[in-house]
Amino acid sequence: xxxxxxxxxxxxxxxxxxxxxxxxxxxxxxxxxxxxxxxxxxxxxxxxxxxxxxxxxxxxxxxxxxxxxxxxxxxxxxxxxxxxxxxxxxxxxxxxxxxxxxxxxxxxxxxxxxxxxxxxxxxxxxxxxxxxxxxxxxxxxxxxxxxxxxxxxxxxxxxxxxxxxxxxxxxxxxxxxxxxxxxxxxxxxxxxxxxxxxxxxxxxxxxxxxxxxxxxxxxxxxxxxxxxxxxxxxxxxxxxxxxxxxxxxxxxxxxxxxxxxxxxxxxxxxxxxxxxxxxxxxxxxxxxxxxxxxxxxxxxxxxxxxxxxxxxxxxxxxxxxxxxxxxxxxxxxxxxxxxxxxxxxxxxxxxxxxxxxxxxxxxxxxxxxxxxxxxxxxxxxxxxxxxxxxxxxxxxxxxx
Amino acid sequence: xxxxxxxxxxxxxxxxxxxxxxxxxxxxxxxxxxxxxxxxxxxxxxxxxxxxxxxxxxxxxxxxxxxxxxxxxxxxxxxxxxxxxxxxxxxxxxxxxxxxxxxxxxxxxxxxxxxxxxxxxxxxxxxxxxxxxxxxxxxxxxxxxxxxxxxxxxxxxxxxxxxxxxxxxxxxxxxxxxxxxxxxxxxxxxxxxxxxxxxxxxxxxxxxxxxxxxxxxxxxxxxxxxxxxxxxxxxxxxxxxxxxxxxxxxxxxxxxxxxxxxxxxxxxxxxxxxxxxxxxxxxxxxxxxxxxxxxxxxxxxxxxxxxxxxxxxxxxxxxxxxxxxxxxxxxxxxxxxxxxxxxxxxxxxxxxxxxxxxxxxxxxxxxxxxxxxxxxxxxxx
Ligand SMILES: Cc1cc2nc3c(=O)[nH]c(=O)nc-3n(C[C@H](O)[C@H](O)[C@H](O)COP(=O)(O)OP(=O)(O)OC[C@H]3O[C@@H](n4cnc5c(N)ncnc54)[C@H](O)[C@@H]3O)c2cc1C
Numbered sequence: 001x002x003x004x005x006x007x008x009x010x011x012x013x014x015x016x017x018x019x020x021x022x023x024x025x026x027x028x029x030x031x032x033x034x035x036x037x038x039x040x041x042x043x044x045x046x047x048x049x050x051x052x053x054x055x056x057x058x059x060x061x062x063x064x065x066x067x068x069x070x071x072x073x074x075x076x077x078x079x080x081x082x083x084x085x086x087x088x089x090x091x092x093x094x095x096x097x098x099x100x101x102x103x104x105x106x107x108x109x110x111x112x113x114x115x116x117x118x119x120x121x122x123x124x125x126x127x128x129x130x131x132x133x134x135x136x137x138x139x140x141x142x143x144x145x146x147x148x149x150x151x152x153x154x155x156x157x158x159x160x161x162x163x164x165x166x167x168x169x170x171x172x173x174x175x176x177x178x179x180x181x182x183x184x185x186x187x188x189x190x191x192x193x194x195x196x197x198x199x200x201x202x203x204x205x206x207x208x209x210x211x212x213x214x215x216x217x218x219x220x221x222x223x224x225x226x227x228x229x230x231x232x233x234x235x236x237x238x239x240x241x242x243x244x245x246x247x248x249x250x251x252x253x254x255x256x257x258x259x260x261x262x263x264x265x266x267x268x269x270x271x272x273x274x275x276x277x278x279x280x281x282x283x284x285x286x287x288x289x290x291x292x293x294x295x296x297x298x299x300x301x302x303x304x305x306x307x308x309x310x311x312x313x314x315x316x317x318x319x320x321x322x323x324x325x326x327x328x329x330x331x332x333x334x335x336x337x338x339x340x341x342x343x344x345x346x347x348x349x350x351x352x353x354x355x356x357x358x359x360x361x362x363x364x365x366x367x368x369x370x371x372x373x374x375x376x377x378x379x380x381x382x383x384x385x386x387x388x389x390x391x392x393x394x395x396x397x398x399x400x
Numbered sequence: 401x402x403x404x405x406x407x408x409x410x411x412x413x414x415x416x417x418x419x420x421x422x423x424x425x426x427x428x429x430x431x432x433x434x435x436x437x438x439x440x441x442x443x444x445x446x447x448x449x450x451x452x453x454x455x456x457x458x459x460x461x462x463x464x465x466x467x468x469x470x471x472x473x474x475x476x477x478x479x480x481x482x483x484x485x486x487x488x489x490x491x492x493x494x495x496x497x498x499x500x501x502x503x504x505x506x507x508x509x510x511x512x513x514x515x516x517x518x519x520x521x522x523x524x525x526x527x528x529x530x531x532x533x534x535x536x537x538x539x540x541x542x543x544x545x546x547x548x549x550x551x552x553x554x555x556x557x558x559x560x561x562x563x564x565x566x567x568x569x570x571x572x573x574x575x576x577x578x579x580x581x582x583x584x585x586x587x588x589x590x591x592x593x594x595x596x597x598x599x600x601x602x603x604x605x606x607x608x609x610x611x612x613x614x615x616x617x618x619x620x621x622x623x624x625x626x627x628x629x630x631x632x633x634x635x636x637x638x639x640x641x642x643x644x645x646x647x648x649x650x651x652x653x654x655x656x657x658x659x660x661x662x663x664x665x666x667x668x669x670x671x672x673x674x675x676x677x678x679x680x681x682x683x684x685x686x687x688x689x690x691x692x693x694x695x696x697x698x699x700x701x702x703x704x705x706x707x708x709x710x711x712x713x714x715x716x717x718x719x720x721x722x723x724x725x726x727x728x729x730x731x732x733x734x735x736x737x738x739x740x741x742x743x744x745x746x747x748x749x750x751x752x753x754x755x756x757x758x759x760x761x762x763x764x765x766x767x768x769x770x771x772x773x774x775x776x777x778x779x780x781x
Contacts, residue, residue, distance in 0.1 A: 134738050136668035159739050206742045206749035207602075270529040272576040273536060281766040333727075336756065337764060340531045341556040344601040344757055361599065361609055370602045370756060374749070377734050378742050385738065387678050 009072055016080040023049050024084060032085045035365040036351050040123070040165045046087050047094075047120040057094055057118055064102050064110070065118045071304035082253030090162065093117040093124035097170045100188065100237050104229035113168075113190070127157035127171035127191070127215060128238065134159075135388050137172070138183045138235065142217060144173040151175070151189065151227070153197075153220040159382070163200050163213040166193050172234050179232070188234035190226040197221075205378070207371040208348065250324025252297045255331045259289060262331075265364065266338055276338055285337075289330055296323050315396040318389035325379035325386065332373040339366035346371075403698060405469065412466075413473040415450070420481035426747045433484045433604035437562060443485050448517025453491055457499050461507055462515050468704045471639070472646040472697060479650025482750055484604050489559030490514060492643045494521035494567045496636035497584060501624030510565055510586060522563035522589075524554035524610055525633065532763035534569075534633050535579045539612060541570035547618040548572075550585065550593075553611050560608030561598025563589050568612070572627050579630040584623040591615055603757040604750065638715045641762040642700060648722040648758045649693050655733035655751050656686045662737055673736070682732050689725035696721050713775035716768035722758070723765035730755040 005013065028042050038046075050056040058074055060066030069077070089095070098117050101109055116122040133140040142155025153173060163169065169191050176185040191198070197220035202210045229237055263286060266276040276282055303316055336343045342362035350360055351368060361367060380386045394400045405413070424443075432440045447453050455470050457463020464470075471492070478487060491514075498511045498521075513519035530536035539552020550570050560566070566587045574581025587594065593615035598608040624632060660683055663674030673679055696718045703711040730752040734741035741748050759765065 129739070132667075134668065135673075136670075139668070139670075204744040206744060206753070208744060212739075271538060273529045273531070273533075276531075279766070279770075281770065336760075337766075340764075341526050341760060343760055344556050344603070344607065346600045346602045359597070361597070370753075373756070374602070374742075374753060377731065377752070378739075380735060381738055381742065385735075387676070387735075390678065 005072070005076070009076060012073055013076050013080065016077055019053055019055075020080060020084045020086070023053065024086060025049065028087065029085070031353070032087060034351070035368045036353055038087055043087060043090055044120045044123075047089060050089070051119050056089070056120070057098070059095070060098060060118075061102065064098075064114050071301070071308040074304060075301055079253045079256075082257045085257060088254075090123070092126050092161070092166075092170075093120070093122065096126060096241055097124050097168075097190070100170070100228060100241055103240065104188075104233075104237050106225075108225070109190075109228065122167045123162075123165050125160050125163040125166035125169045125193075125215075127160060127163075127169045129159045130156055131158050131214075135385055137238075138186065140172055140174060140186065142171065142173045144175050144187065144189060144222065146175070146224070147221075149224050150221045151224060153189075153191065153217040153222055155217050157215045157217075158213075159203070160200075160213045160215045161211060161382075163193075163215055164202065164210065169193055169198075169215065170228075172238050175231050175234075183235040184232050186234040186238075187231050188228045188237045189222055190228065191217075191220065191222050195220050195222065205375060207374040208346075209375065211375075250296060250300055250320040251328055252293055252300055252324060255289075255324075255327050256293050256297070258331050258335070259286065259293065262286070262335060262338060282337070285334060289327065289334065292323075292327055292330075296320070296327060299323070315392050318384075318392045321383060322386045322389045328379055329373075329376060332369070332376050335369040336373045339369045342366040343370040343373075401702070405473075409469055409473060412455070412470060413477060416452070416474055416477040417480075419450070420477055420483075424481045424483065426482070426750075429482050429484060429604075430750075433600075438600055438604070438606040439485050439562070445517050447485060447487070448515070452487070453517050454515045456491060456495065457511070457515055461499060461511055463499075468639075468642060468701045471643055472701055475643045475646035476650040476653075479647035479754075480654045482604070482651075482747065482754060484606075486520065486559040486562070486606070488640060488643060488647075489523065489563075490521050492640050493523035493525075493558065493636060494563075494565065496639055497523060497567045497623060497632060498586075500632050500635065501584065501629075502586070505620070506586060506623065514565075519564050520559060520562045521565040521567065522557050522559040522608075523567045523636070524557045524560060525569055525637070526555045526557070528553055528555050530555075532767045533577065534637055535582070535630060536577050537569055537571045537582050538576050539568070539570040541572050541583060541585065544616060547616060547621065548585065550587070550612045550615040550617065553609070555609055556601070556607045557610050558605065558607050560610055561596055561606055563608075565589065566594070566610070567623065569629055569633055570612075574627075581627050582629045582633065583626050584629040584632065585617055585621045586623050587615065587617055587621060591617065601757060603754040605757075634712075637762055638712060641715050641719050642697075642704070644758045644761055645693075645697055645700075645718045645722045648726045648755060649690065649697055651751050651755050651758070652686075652690050652693060652722070652726050652729045655730055655748065655755075656683070656690055658748065659683060659686070659733040659736050662740075666738075679736055683736070686729045686732055689729050693718075693722050693725050713772050716763075716772040716775065719763060719768040720765045720772065723768065726755050727759050 025045060028046055031038055047056055057066050062068040094117055098114060101113050128137055130140050130142060144151035144153045171189055171191055172186050173189055174185050175187040179185040197218040199216045201214045203212045203214055205211055269275040300320055345361050345367050347361055347367050349355060451464060454463045455466035459465045495514055502511060514521055525534055527538055541548040541550045552570060566589050568585045568587050569582050570585060571581055572583040593613045595611040596608045598606060601607050663679060664672050666673050700714045700718045703714050733748055734752050737748050740746055743749060
């Protein structure tokens with residue numbers, strides 16, 4: 001056991017820092033630091049920046065454009081990016097559908113889809129959940145009926161994150177109901193969002209933003225070559241994806257970044273008033289969160305290390321998801337607490353570009369704290385709710 | 401000891417409850433909150449006609465002589481209905497100051513129209529640096545000619561934009577955090593030098609940032625005694641804390657009831673999600689949290705009624721309880737509703753937002769725990 005980074009690892013860290021110093025676009029950096037919402041173009045521009053350096057598809061096999069990094073390199077990379085407050089990569093293409101395609105897809109599908117994901121030419125969204133099928137995903141009802149060389153898709157997907165921007169959606173659909181286990185009738189297909197019969201309706205979430213959608217399929221004709229792998233195997237593929245999703249979801253480095261920022265701002269006294277950090281209860285809350293994050297950081301490292309030696313991220317990935325989202329939400333709540341009354345004004349216009357500084361209400365980004373806290377209540381719900389994760393651990397780890 | 405309500409009290413609670421059910425459903429509330437101004441003048445008129453705006457005031461002032469029991473009952477219903485009308489700002493806060501220390505002339509000018517529903521008012525007590533410490537007053541009022549000149553800034557003033565009257569604490573002596581040396585002023589909001597920036601708050605209410613730049617007022621604007629306003633301010637804030645705690649209880653109870661109901665109808669894995677013990681235990685915890693909060697609320701109200709010196713620390717105990725338990729109940733309700741819980745469309749999300757705001761207002765859980773400890777009353781039990 002040894003905690004130190006090797007000389008090579010330190011050199012790698014410097015390389016990442018240098019890249020961030022020179023290539024992280026200034027305007028996007030500014031938006032991130034001022035909590036200004038990124039446009040679709042901003043997100044793509046950042047992803048393309050990573051792609052040009054060869055650092056976008058961190059986890060892919062090298063043959064498809066991945067990095068071939070060690071677990072420690074991935075850890076260093078994630079930490080440096082978080083410390084620079086870079087935008088989160090949109091996971092649906094690079095982290096979710098791509099692994100399914102390169103693991104289970106045909107050569108034709110790999111050629112057709114992976115390069116466009118790699119350079120962010122296409123934007124993907126995830127069509128799993130339905131109004132009646134959330135936690136119990138296997139009960140999904142969206143049908144894909146074979147008609148010659150096409151599937152005819154009918155049904156409704158919901159909670160589709162950023163579907164309003166998407167070119168493609170990957171879906172779990174029912175191709176047969178004549179099976180012993182309902183999971184066996186589910187297939188994994190790729191649907192072009194431009195196809196006739198696809199409609200996207202916004203769902204406004206608690207903080208007032210348009211981030212999720214309902215996607216309706218009305219006799220949508222999808223070529224059979226858009227089926228990934230075998231008909232009826234979609235559930236198995238989807239499960240693999242969910243485990244990937246869960247290891248990506250902890251966000252420890254980002255929580256640590258936010259905690260460091262909070263410690264800095266809470267240390268500043270205000271006009272004749274003691275700094276918040278002088279409050280014992282508040283200081284202890286920060287310390288508790290710091291300790292919990294350190295524990296999770298090392299849990300994540302241990303998971304990464306075991307993935308490195310060939311083990312697949314098993315049910316342990318549920319652990320990262322639960323703790324990671326709990327700590328994110330604790331961080332969200334602490335920022336609200338730090339903002340005090342300034343968590344109350346609902347002033348989204350302050351988070352648009354070139355808002356006149358003199359008219360700002362609250363210090364810095366205080367007034368966005370509550371919106372982020374509300375928005376991120378989703379973290380313990382999506383990607384398989386934390387209750388479902390605990391069920392998985394109880395069953396598959398504890399054998400109950 | 402007696403927990404029962406008088407006939408009049410029961411009737412008051414009942415009439416507001418029926419009003420919420422028939423005239424203030426969630427859609428109506430959402431429309432009002434999104435409307436220009438953020439509350440409904442017609443609705444406010446109805447509140448006045450029904451006598452609700454008169455409840456806490458003395459009969460001699462044109463009120464109905466209500467006390468903490470009436471306040472609690474009303475606020476609990478307002479919580480249940482997520483009411484955005486400015487009852488707290490007008491009646492509990494600004495009205496609370498006026499009823500305690502305004503002289504006859506000031507009452508005639510300000511309190512009478514307030515009770516009649518013809519005047520909007522706000523209590524501009526929070527400052528950018530003050531957080532929850534109401535003594536922390538950097539706004540200054542200097543003697544000037546026959547009156548005073550005020551300079552300073554006030555933050556997140558509830559109903560500050562619509563207010564015709566601003567009730568403003570300012571420092572007439574002492575240093576920034578002293579309890580002594582604060583004086584209250586009644587200032588027409590249109591007075592020269594008053595600048596207001598209004599906005600909606602995350603819970604759908606209205607507030608404003610207010611800057612006072614060389615605002616000149618006459619002696620008549622002084623409410624109560626010079627330099628001695630702190631006790632009044634503290635009493636009004638304590639009462640407002642009691643009020644929002646009762647409101648919080650209405651919110652918690654509604655969220656809890658709705659969640660239990662939802663868990664019986666939402667089916668996953670072929671069964672209602674309410675059949676999962678992992679959720680059942682948490683809903684039981686929420687129920688207990690509601691009951692515990694209600695107990696402390698009644699305790700506080702009874703101490704208030706008997707003029708018990710433990711009242712002040714009891715208020716802190718109560719606010720600590722509803723702050724921690726209320727947020728927990730609200731977060732659980734959202735979680736158990738799954739994705740539906742975080743949609744704008746469903747009321748559950750809006751209850752969480754109001755609960756979050758209440759947890760902050762007049763001091764969060766940590767602040768009140770500190771205040772409880774400092775009161776040294778932990779042993780008084
Ligand atoms: C903001 C947001 C973005 C999302 N993005 C996407 C997306 O891009 N694509 C996509 O396909 N989906 C997406 N989802 C959907 C998400 O995966 C589902 O919301 C989630 O699976 C929960 O389903 P549900 O909302 O129907 O809740 P339900 O399944 O109805 O669950 C309600 C409650 O019951 C609990 N529960 C259910 N079953 C059990 C059990 N057996 N034991 C104990 N407790 C249980 C749940 O944990 C939850 O607390 C998103 C959701 C949100 C909120």
